[in-house]
Amino acid sequence: MIEAKEIDFSLYERNPGELIPLLQLVQRESGFLSDESMKRIARFTGVPLSKVYGVATFYSQFRFKPKGEKHIMMCRGTACHVKGAPRIQQEIENHLGIKEGETSDDMKFSLENVACIGACSLAPVVMVNEDVEAKLSPERIKKLFGKSEKKK
């Protein structure tokens, strides 16, 4: 993770159409969007800060708080629903002691619901960082996220 102010914008041309790619760049490099980083993007692109904030809050991908070491994306698509996603989510929330949208206090885990991620033949699935974990059962959740990680 690097500080938002140190991220290199030199490949960008300062046009408003680059707003979303820039927000994505900052989030990818520093994990989340801080107030400072959005101000920097506003100055760089010439897009008013209110609009930068408006765009960032519209899209569900953007986060304004740091995420955990393991960022869990729970697929809530229809196929995963059919295969028991609500129960899996319950199990994850109980096991890690965090709810959807939260990060655990030790910064190890964060949980986010996402729309169908197109792994329907492997349902139910979560993505942990960039990896898909397939055909989940409540038992596998414990194996996947360790036994004694429950902290709040």
Added chain:
Amino acid sequence: MAEERRITLINYGKIDPESISDYISAGGYKAAEKALSCKPFDIIEEMSKSSLRGRGGAGFSTGLKKKFTSEACTLCEQKYLVCNADEGEPGTFKDRIIMENDPHRLIEGMIIAAYAIGASKAYIYIRGEYYKSIKRLGKAIHDARQEGFLGSNIFGSSFSTDIEIRLGAGSYLCGEELTMLESLEGKRGYPRIKPPFPAGKGLHGFPTLINNVETLATVPVVIEKGADWYTGMGTEDSPGTKIFTISGDIKKPGFYELELGLTLRELIYDFAGGMKEGVDLKAVLIGGAAGTFVDETVLDTPMGFDTLKEKGAVLGSGAVMVLGHNKSIPGMTQSILEFFEHESCGKCVPCRVGMTQLVRLISSVNENGTGHKNILDEMLTEAEFMAKTSLCPLGQSPVLPLKSLKRYFAGHF
């Protein structure tokens, strides 16, 4: 028994997706070279003759779309091609299969399409969560540039174009073409009023052709083998093949590329291995959340855009979700409606308020085990009102599953 017919997925599992020389040895980029030696008009003619219908869900004629964009203006300074890779319809993963396993096919299709309409710049707008597809496409574009298939004077012609990847930011609605343009311009994903259509006034106000991944990845083979060959497959109204993605209570979930016109029964029992042990078929959801529920009476209907319409169903993106007898129809309906409620952008009041109302109504059914007698009618009235008064396909979608529920599963509410 019918067999799988891999046209768009012809290279699946046969080549290394990260190797451009593998793709070239398999005959790759021949179609683009052939296309660039023809007149753009001839390409559009060939595409029109092939009657290829858009594979994103709406089924609009690909040739006509190209024609409109091409004819929008002859002297305008810029035209764009946008590849819609924001695959988000629940149950659909055909585009991911193409991009992960044969990224160069998509790029080749895009070169041909860009040449046909005269676009000097192309975008691929892809789901941000599709990490593997993004990585593979990125490498493929880089390699294609190195080989001179992208950039200036492609194949020694006067035509130049390049492709840029843009990542979606987690909005289902941005898969809708006009909303996608807003997002590409750096704005919130709110739908635009149409007309004007993107063919006339699209990205940054310039003529823009927007095609789905599967559509573009099918273009090279149509150019290579010709429209007559292509229309020899499938049915009269829906020629060619389609990638179906099947999930739910069946033995072999996955993707199958099949000639259109096959029946749901063949897809479920011949290809997907039939129902899971001890589970009987109750319902099939075709086309994803913005799709339709059908029961076993539709199993023998040939699948095509128009034949399914007669049965009150849609082919949509080719997603097929099979539900066993132990699944609750109102429960499924709630999952779909909650999805729409979450993804409604809030611009049109009828959609914003209507979705909340629909979720409230369906929750009352699920909480009480059963609803009052007219609950489905009440939901339909609401959804029809939304369909008439919302700007974009999201507000117009809930009426599709609800209508099909009324036709096939009214007794479950």
